[in-house]
Amino acid sequence: MNKPMPSASPSRGPSDHEVRAQIVEAATEYFSRYGYEKTTVSDLAKEIGFSKAYIYKFFDSKQAIGEVICANRLAAMIAAVSENVDDAHSATEKFRRMFKTLLASGSQLFFQDRKLYDIAAVAAASPWPSVKGYEEQIQRLIADILRLGRETGEFERKTPLDEAVNAIFLVMKPYFNPLLLQYNLDAADEATVQLASLVLRSLAP
Structure with missing residues (x-):
């Protein structure tokens, strides 16, 4: 999966909503395989093909x-x-x-x-x-x-x-x-x- 380019605008439009949904969907699948507590944001970033910093643009933490x-x-x-x-x-x-x-x-x-x-x-x-x-x-x-x-x-x-x-x-x-x-x-x-x-x-x- 190609890593998306962060938006230049800080506003969260439809594209941001889609990225959030993509992260949640991938995290749901990942957690279902490996468990929540054993998974890190770095693990999710590698699985999805995003950078860890990019995920943090949408979610403050793994708990979020x-x-x-x-x-x-x-x-x-x-x-x-x-x-x-x-x-x-x-x-x-x-x-x-x-x-x-x-x-x-x-x-x-x-x-x-x-x-x-x-x-x-x-x-x-x-x-x-x-x-x-x-x-x-x-x-x-x-x-x-x-x-x-x-x-x-x-x-x-x-x-x-x-x-x-x-x-x-x-x-x-x-x-x-x-x-x-x-x-x-x-x-x-x-x-x-x-x-x-x-x-x-x-x-x-």
Whole structure:
């Protein structure tokens, strides 16, 4: 691959966007083969055919590249959850599907793309902004389901909404947080079914 000439203009137009996407795509493939922690920016530069300095024009660090990859993966997981939840006809079923799909998406990444899963685990340990955003989206999903359940009479209304959301979030966290999930995979399928039932019983009016 021929090394591109840096743009004379500091502005980031469409060509810069394409180069960023190219770097992310190549880094995703490289990380999936060799792992995030063992890879350096120099390794990526050599693989892509860019200079290390040129990569730094677009990303401040290896973590910045990993952040984009992690955000893409977590966004795909949230999209899978939303798609599975949207056509459920009750708040109860939406909650069960949300919990089940979060586990399935995380497990799929763990087993099918283990080295990229490691990026998510590193991100969760810090945590990186992408993981914080991911967790905030899950909290919003929980809140939306609780509101619906309260409106339809499926769930109780006495507990403050933010308190209920936080409690449910903490119960679910070992089964969707990338850092924690890897230690809870053995009994995760059964545990999530039982925990979902327990949470739903606690929400009954």
